[in-house]
Amino acid sequence: MWIPNMQIFESSVLIFGALFGLLWAMHIFVSWTKVKTMAWILLIASIWLLSGAYFFSMTHLVYPYFYALHFPFVFLCGPLFLHYYRLVVREVDSKFFNFHLIPSCLALFVILPYLLMDLDSKIKFLEGFRTGKMSFYHVLIMSLNVGVKVSILSYLTPIIFLNLPLLKRSNEISRESKGIFIFIIILIYIDLLIGLIGFFIKSFFLVKLSALLLPLNLFIFFILSSRYPEIVIGLQKELKRNRYENSKIKNLDVNFILEKLEEIFKSERAFADEDISLPKVAEELKISPHQLSQILNEKLNQTFPQYVNSYRVNEAKKLMVEDSNRSILSIAFAVGFNSKASFNRSFKNISGFTPQEFRKSTQK
Incomplete structure (x- = not known):
């Protein structure tokens, strides 16, 4: 009885996180905020969490229609983070260039053969993951899990390391807020790295742990962003000061x-x-x-x-x-x-x- 109960608990946590992210996204969509990019990020995070609940509860073996559908959406997280950073923090015009869509389009291309399978073929294919009888196509779909996390890290890492010196130098941001910001970064990296390690060493426990950390990260991010809005404001001012010091209008x-x-x-x-x-x-x-x-x-x-x-x-x-x-x-x-x-x-x-x-x- 312990395993089914754990499955219910894990799925409930992921569904709760998805609903929380969805409500937060809806709040941003209906608010007066001009930039809606964060709402799209939260919406995609909710889809990702629902796909986790769908997979860990084994529902995909009974209703296999939605398996892997989240990948094209989740590959948009990295580009959307960059878009949000440029619009909100740097306060510059930001276009969503077509080349940012390439990973998402490739993911859609990879899952297309599965989506075109009939019901029996889908179930047989998914059974291959459970029994270990995997083809090259199984490995290709599994690699999308790694690709998603690498994609997000590749977008977040330059943004973070470019702004850490500005964060340390800023007098607009309190010492407590700086510590909170670094804490959020560490949480995100731990989550993504645990997931990556889990896939590489084939540890289902680590893969699930990574998924279960995402609702926690969402909740913590919501609390801290509400309580410490000065982090974004301070970075904005520091970036403006930095641009002016190096500008042609000085x-x-x-x-x-x-x-x-x-x-x-x-x-x-x-x-x-x-x-x-x-x-x-x-x-x-x-x-x-x-x-x-x-x-x-x-x-x-x-x-x-x-x-x-x-x-x-x-x-x-x-x-x-x-x-x-x-x-x-x-x-x-x-x-x-x-x-x-x-x-x-x-x-x-x-x-x-x-x-x-x-x-x-x-x-x-």
Whole structure:
């Protein structure tokens, strides 16, 4: 009776962790937080935990349809961690490049033959793991477990070691918070390394232990991130300070440049020129395009297109109030947009309303 009871306990822990991760992800999705990357990471972690419960409870031998389906999703964890770090900690634009999807696509390619098997073939294939009668394809699918952990470690390790010196140097982060941050890192590494060692030495106990540590890590991470938000804030400030010390704007009169830029946009209505560009404005300010981009990013937390469109949208609002009979398309062209679609998109992003909704609200 002990073994079934242990299976129930292990599966319950993993299901609890999955539900906890799912609820946390849903909370982020419905919150006002702009960056939803962490929600996707938590959602994938929940899928991973559910797959563990599905496997350890032996349910996969009865209902084999979902076996290995989690691999393409879990291979996205590493790229999503990098994406989150760049957006939230470094506060820079981050694109999710296609090459980050290669491991996930390869995992899908590996599991595809299994997914295309009929029910009896699936059960027979899975029995091979239990009896030890494994083919090359069995080994290939098992290697995905190792690949997932190596992938996550390969993304996390550079991020961690690049930021540890900044963490130590920061005066914004308390000594206690620094210790907590290092504690979280150690927990994550222990979890991943235990899983790796378990697969290499064929220890089912270590594999299960690694899986059972994931819900614990999720819960600890939730508590600590809620109690110590200063860790991320401190790293942000230290990175900004570090960038400024090594930047090309250190010897510029940034306040004067920002005043001159505001004058160009307010007095000269530079935003109304649909051909306005970063190099053109930088030339007028007698600085390089890179310097102007850096000033906007670090001082105003905006890209050049965002800066231009903010002026255009504000001017469009003014024109809509002053002339309620003027068409929205005419106003869009007047403030510098070259299409109604780009105007509607920018207006919605900046004001939270569509142009039509804004006009109706001003006519009440």
